[in-house]
Amino acid sequence: MDPSPLFYQAGPALPEISHAQGVYLWDDTGRQYLDGCSGAISCNLGHGRDDIRDAMLAQLDRVAFTYRTQFENAPAVALAKALVGLTHGQLEKVFFVSSGSEAVESALKLARQYFVARGEPQRRRFVSLRPSYHGSTLGALGVTGYHPLEAPFTDITIGSLKVAGPDFYRHTDADDTRHVARVLADTRTAIEAAGPDTIAAFVLEPVGGASTGARMLDRAYLEGIRALCDEYGCLLILDEVLTGIGRTGAWFAYQHYGVTPDLLATAKGLGAGYYPVGALLARADIVETVMASGGFQHGHTYAGNPLACATGLAVVEAMQREGVLSNVAARGRELEAGLKALQARFPWVGDVRGMGLLWGVELVADPVTKAPFPAEHNYFARIAALAKEEGLLIYPRRTLDGLAGDHFLVTPPLIIDAADTAELLDRLERAMV
Numbered sequence: 493m494d495p496s497p498l499f500y501q502a503g504p505a506l507p508e509i510s511h512a513q514g515v516y517l518w519d520d521t522g523r524q525y526l527d528g529c530s531g532a533i534s535c536n537l538g539h540g541r542d543d544i545r546d547a548m549l550a551q552l553d554r555v556a557f558t559y560r561t562q563f564e565n566a567p568a569v570a571l572a573k574a575l576v577g578l579t580h581g582q583l584e585k586v587f588f589v590s591s592g593s594e595a596v597e598s599a600l601k602l603a604r605q606y607f608v609a610r611g612e613p614q615r616r617r618f619v620s621l622r623p624s625y626h627g628s629t630l631g632a633l634g635v636t637g638y639h640p641l642e643a644p645f646t647d648i649t650i651g652s653l654k655v656a657g658p659d660f661y662r663h664t665d666a667d668d669t670r671h672v673a674r675v676l677a678d679t680r681t682a683i684e685a686a687g688p689d690t691i692a693a694f695v696l697e698p699v700g701g702a703s704t705g706a707r708m709l710d711r712a713y714l715e716g717i718r719a720l721c722d723e724y725g726c727l728l729i730l731d732e733v734l735t736g737i738g739r740t741g742a743w744f745a746y747q748h749y750g751v752t753p754d755l756l757a758t759a760k761g762l763g764a765g766y767y768p769v770g771a772l773l774a775r776a777d778i779v780e781t782v783m784a785s786g787g788f789q790h791g792h793t794y795a796g797n798p799l800a801c802a803t804g805l806a807v808v809e810a811m812q813r814e815g816v817l818s819n820v821a822a823r824g825r826e827l828e829a830g831l832k833a834l835q836a837r838f839p840w841v842g843d844v845r846g847m848g849l850l851w852g853v854e855l856v857a858d859p860v861t862k863a864p865f866p867a868e869h870n871y872f873a874r875i876a877a878l879a880k881e882e883g884l885l886i887y888p889r890r891t892l893d894g895l896a897g898d899h900f901l902v903t904p905p906l907i908i909d910a911a912d913t914a915e916l917l918d919r920l921e922r923a924m925v
């Protein structure tokens with residue numbers, strides 16, 4: 493019998509990390525790993541940071557936890573102001589949570605309450621993409637487009653309308669412009685068939701995450717979705733759980749595209765692996781409508797506690813102080829060039845896509861037909877195991893559903909320097925030969 497009482501996932505016994513510093517971790521056998529995926533794309537500032545530890549200790553010395561209905565919470569107010577500032581005031585209200593799933597869940601529930609408050613209770617459906625990943629709670633899972641995760645729960649989730657987003661790698665339209673136009677036209681048809689006045693919101697990751705291997709959207713597509721939402725009177729929710737807080741080279745990925753959401757969920761990088769912190773950012777009038785109708789009927793015990801918010805604030809301030817966004821842009825260019833060189837060398841690297849320090853590499857059996865490897869080959873797991881042998885951590889997944897295949901994400905900490913970026917690429921190349 494397995495001696496451990498933990499049950500996360502079946503798999504071999506894993507080594508334990510004894511210490512970590514910057515972009516490196518060492519396990520209890522002394523092996524060193526370069527963190528090419530920031531843990532779960534969360535340890536954005538690397539490990540062992542004195543400034544974050546000092547800020548957390550200072551807050552711990554004052555008070556770790558107070559409850560939001562009983563006391564004012566200065567770190568929460570300060571972090572909320574900082575986040576609003578990062579959107580240049582486009583999203584003026586903040587609701588704290590402790591995870592990405594909770595942030596998405598909160599967005600869905602706020603959207604629903606908004607329409608109930610406005611006398612449009614028939615707006616109770618959501619539209620989202622397949623493939624996509626929005627979280628593991630039942631609401632967030634309901635808008636997730638990823639069959640293996642959905643399968644046991646399809647009859648008890650909210651079951652959103654799933655539509656295809658653009659696929660710039662596999663489409664067979666005449667060019668990208670016509671592809672986006674066709675995808676938008678198909679989306680319009682699907683919404684018309686479902687009944688536009690039943691839709692509360694469209695939920696999107698502005699750059700696909702682990703479920704798609706960083707599948708990209710583009711400005712024309714996002715502008716088209718924004719226009720559809722405006723035309724049909726529903727909200728646009730962006731899931732920036734993974735892309736938010738600098739991962740793509742902007743504070744939020746939507747800022748690359750000039751398309752503003754009504755609600756935005758973020759998490760992972762906000763606590764940067766030091767503490768769980770997530771946030772829902774919202775347009776002020778949406779929040780005011782809900783608050784005027786009796787308040788938001790939602791909340792979690794640990795959400796926005798002083799220690800969480802002091803950590804998030806220390807993360808944002810460190811990033812501002814150190815100009816981390818310009819590092820993301822510079823290192824992102826190096827990573828892109830290196831990954832594309834690997835693509836030129838290895839024919840089974842079908843596609844390299846991404847932005848900033850969020851890169852997806854898709855592996856194919858045939859680069860001409862773009863046919864994925866048969867599932868039983870488990871290439872996604874094999875390449876990650878080979879990389880680990882070379883002392884490199886990457887984030888492997890397979891998109892089933894016949895929509896793509898094996899891929900992995902390369903998402904190092906946003907503070908990685910040029911030498912370690914080169915080292916990452918060297919280790920990856922050694923794993924691939």
Ligand code: PMP
Binds near residue numbers: 591732759
């Ligand atoms: N949305 C996206 C885009 C994510 O990548 C994730 C986490 N992988 C989530 C939501 C859920 O976040 P969490 O695991 O913190 O609940």
